[in-house]
Amino acid sequence: MNKIYIIILAVIVMSGCKKDPVVVGPSDKVSTGSFPKSLNDLNTILNPAYGNLKSIGLYGFELMPKALENSVHAGDAQYNGDAAWNEMTANNLSVNNGKSQNAWAALYAGAGACNITLEAADFYEKNYAPAGQKADIDAVRGQAKFMRAFYYFQLETLFGEAYIKAGGVNEGKMGVPIYTEVPKNVESTQQGRASTKQVWDFIKQDLKDAAVLLDNKVWGASEIGRATEWSAKALLGKAYVFTEDWANAKTTLLDVINNSGKTLMPYAKYKDAFNGNTANEFNEESLFEMNIDGDNKGNYGPWGNNPNATTLNGVIWSPYILSLTGTETGSRPLGYGGNLGVHDKNVTRFGYPLGYYTLVNNPAFDSSKPPTPANPAMIMDPAYRTAATAVRTNKTADPRLYVNLVQPWLDVLNINWENGAFQNIPVSKPDYLAGAPNTYGWGFRKYAAIDYHLNMVNYDKWNWYFLRMADVYLLYAEASIGSGDGGTGLEYINKVRRRAYSLPINSASARDYTSLTAATPAINDPVLGTNPLRYERWAELFHEGHWWFDVCRWRLGPQEAAFYGTARNLSTPLTFNEAKSYSWPIPLTEFNANAKIAGQQNPNY
Structure with a gap:
């Protein structure tokens, strides 16, 4: 049904308003009607690519408090009446887990909105755009490509079979299905799983394209939450780190560090930057954040007639x-x-x-x-x-x-x-x-x-950071260490640490780590106690939705389970099955809807 809905949506968007009530179902062809006819129309089509981030299955509600925070044990659930929630805590998901299923559907809905936008941009440029509007149309394309890469980044890191390691290890493992265009019929919704290399190459190419299309684009005050060239380059650098392409990661991330005009915000602002103070939004550290208006449009958070109006x-x-x-x-x-x-x-x-x-x-x-x-x-x-x-x-x-x-x-x-x-x-x-x-x-x-x-x-009032410079500094540190430059890596780890202690970030201090194996603040912690890179990523990005991906790519599952030991919503000690739990299962609903994915479930599900 989700796939059929996408086709209906595509037909409506691309055909404009019609009086014929007979046309109510999927069609083999997308009409070349009259929409979009203006740049405002085109931006209207783009908007759901952003708004979808606030869907119930993603950052509107379920993904963080009910999935990721339980998976990494930042949270300890008192409530144990939700089986899917309990499975997240145990890192032992079933193929019909509602939280992973809803994330899968919402992420593909977001990617689908981007594909619709890209086709609409082509249609508008060909049929209605006046001379001199190409740069504005390209800016829409750039945003759509960035957002599509963002959604596929999430899909691959949650549902892909394995992370690519240095030297191309795991490139042939199963990634997620890729949709590069709007499905024109039910048959075109049937896609098997691409390889991990194909998915990451697709993500990287979209981000490269987005950076070019958004080059030097500066948004006005009313559009400040839109993606930029530096959003794209920061996420591209992260994609290189997550695939252990250290050389490209260093080059890309250093470009962001040196040329984006961004830096770490001072500690006084940092402490107050996550709770809805509008003076701190879109600050000197932020590269991409989700704008949350303090208005639920009369709904209970993400539910109601305006389901993506806010988060809860x-x-x-x-x-x-x-x-x-x-x-x-x-x-x-x-x-x-x-x-x-x-x-x-x-x-x-x-x-x-x-x-x-x-x-x-x-x-x-x-x-x-x-x-x-x-x-x-x-x-x-x-x-x-x-x-x-x-x-x-x-x-x-x-x-x-x-x-x-x-x-x-x-x-x-x-x-x-x-x-x-x-x-x-x-x-x-x-x-x-x-x-x-x-x-x-x-x-x-x-x-x-x-x-x-x-x-x-009935609403949150804080913006959500997806990309900020502290993450970029630590990714650059990891890429430097991975390429053999431990000194540079240590310095960028220490820059982040200095900010935490309200010290000048570019000057050596008594708080600095003296080596990559120095003791960290973590007490009696075999996972983080003598690993500053790991500790700083955990401490700096705590409660922001990043640690699960670090646990998976560094394969820390059993150690983390042993460290946390127990959870209130489970009656048995925490464990971690390395043969399956680093990847969420492809939802059963996808197998029921997509014949070409048959036999392509993640191992041991």
Whole structure:
């Protein structure tokens, strides 16, 4: 049905408005009607290529909180009533897993929107475009090619059989089906799986084309979220790293570093760059981000009559604040409670050196007044609080711990909670951990609501970074190391680390790693403890949807499962099957719809 819908959509878009009610199904040919007739029409056709990013199956809702964050154990799910969610946590998916199936369908829908745009651009240029508009049409083509590459990048890294390694290893493994044009009939929707090399070559060529088509294109303030030449080159550099083509990766990424005009934002901005402060959007570090308007168009997040109007990830990973009576029991989530908290192992992975806290009677409690968050009967042990405050002040733990997470009792959130008045209310453990010994109970801060309640507005208000310069620096470091230039690699790792400690990024510091095997902040961590490149990618890009792909391409699955050990929504210890789990299964729905993919499932599914 999805494929038939794509054909119907293509016919409608390419044929324009018709009064004939008989034409309601797929046709063998696309009409050469009257749409698009203007550049505005063409941009209208392009817009779904961007808007599709906010679909329920992608960044609108499911992909991050219900799939990737469980797969890498950034989150620890309290809720265990969703079998597909539990499978993600266990890294043991079934072929009818709803989260992977919805991602597959949404990614191909996005790629299909790009193909429609490219054909519409050709049609418009041939039939209606006035002289002198070629550059504008090419800019549309460039965006469509960038977005198509973006969708196929996601498809290949999630569903491809294996990553290409240096020297061409795995080039003949199974990639994903490639559609280069709008299907004109049902037969043309039947595509077998291309090889991994074919898919990556397709991605790279689209990005090269996009960079040329968008060369020197500068968007006005009302169009600032559109892809640019540097978006394309950054993703191209990433594609080279992910296929271990170190020489091309270095050249491409260095071009971005030297010529894009982008750099790392200062730490003060960085700490406040993930929670909806509009002053920080499209900043000096951002290469491509998804624009989120603080308006759900009357819907509940991505659902309703405008399904891609906004996103609602934060409703799942919301932090908690103290109850109305100042207790952890009955603490209040700033979204939909009881779903997904922070896995405790992430706290020590950022280098937090203290154990668990206890509650003690509040010596300042005023018994003549009712208990409230400002007058709690019990508080964090003051000695622990003093030690925890010193960890922050002295930067004993990685400062990015406090960019990403909020700490019970020490962090205070300014919440418009009751009667329209803002109140400073301490962060709490989730109510389901109240009284539980040996738990940290920290909450998410990055990409979480920290100054409003999501259930009151039903939308996220923060833009989502897909590509930023910290990622580029670390990719360039990896490419340099891969090509034998460890010194340059170490320097670019240290640039990212210096920013985390609010230091000048281009000057050596006492915080620098002295070697590629130096100790990192990660405590008792056999995966990241003596690997600065891995640690910096984990810490810098935590909770941004990148770590799963690093785990898969570096084949860290069993080590990560052993490090995290357990998950709240599973009754057995975490394990990882290297023979299958680095690739998600091709959904059963695809086998039911696509005869040419028969016998091409990923191994061991």
